[in-house]
Amino acid sequence: MTTVSDIYKNAGVSVAQTGTTKETGVQTIDQAGFLKLMTTQLQYQDPFSPMDNNQMVQQMATFTQLENSTQGNKYLQNISDAMTGQRLSDAASWIGKSMLVKSEIATPDRAGTYAGEITLTEDTQGAALDLVDMEGHTVKTIDLGAQKAGAVGFYWDGKDTEGNVVGGAPLQVKVRGATVSQTATWASIAAVQSPASGTDAKLITPLGNFTPADALRLG
Structure with a gap:
């Protein structure tokens, strides 16, 4: 029987372990890894019960939205850090006044x-x-x-x-x-x-x- 781990292995997808407990762990993959995983799932799907195309498209759309949201949050954080540094630099020029x-x-x-x-x-x-x-x-x-x-x-x-x-x-x-x-x-x-x-x-x-x-x- 083909398991999820086998699919990851055959797809050549590297999975990062971001947190563990005694029983479960949280795993993440990037966009390229997700596409490889989808392709491998298609290769190993049951011919008598193939994947639903609409479901697959919905999964891809959801992943893309999450990926864009993550990148957007990182971008906003970079802007915030830059503005904080600028505020500190401006305020430092007040010393002695x-x-x-x-x-x-x-x-x-x-x-x-x-x-x-x-x-x-x-x-x-x-x-x-x-x-x-x-x-x-x-x-x-x-x-x-x-x-x-x-x-x-x-x-x-x-x-x-x-x-x-x-x-x-x-x-x-x-x-x-x-x-x-x-x-x-x-x-x-x-x-x-x-x-x-x-x-x-x-x-x-x-x-x-x-x-x-x-x-x-x-x-």
Whole structure:
């Protein structure tokens, strides 16, 4: 009696073993192997019960669709890998620069400078911005004066009136005399973390990790 294994052997088809258990295994063949197998099946078919032509055509069509789907998935994966690599390359060029991100915490850059931007919901006749340490002490007060609604930038060199450095630690941004819809601060980009497949690179800053999409502006 001719077995399936005999047909594979006579067709000269090499079968790859992709996974095994104690009882069964999963086997795969390529398109060329499939055609050889079909030809050999025709040679060894029972003359009193020949293969149905429609069934054979349907099997070939199904195999072709699966083959095309597999190749398409591989192509899309290659594109995804290339795009991920490009994102990482682009993000790596940001190292050493600063990015403006939504945060109520300000950290100093290499020069010891604190900077950021608040967004006022309406005009104000006089507002002030306090930089407060983790113990609740106000380290610096910046007089903003009268301001129109919208974005207002702030800056502090980290020194007191006598030129002594008093900054250095993360400080909380608090606004008095105005209503703020958004607070953002500048953070230095120290490193870039390689992304997982299909995800954005991670930008490492003193404020935490961000993606390039989190940057309101790049400086």
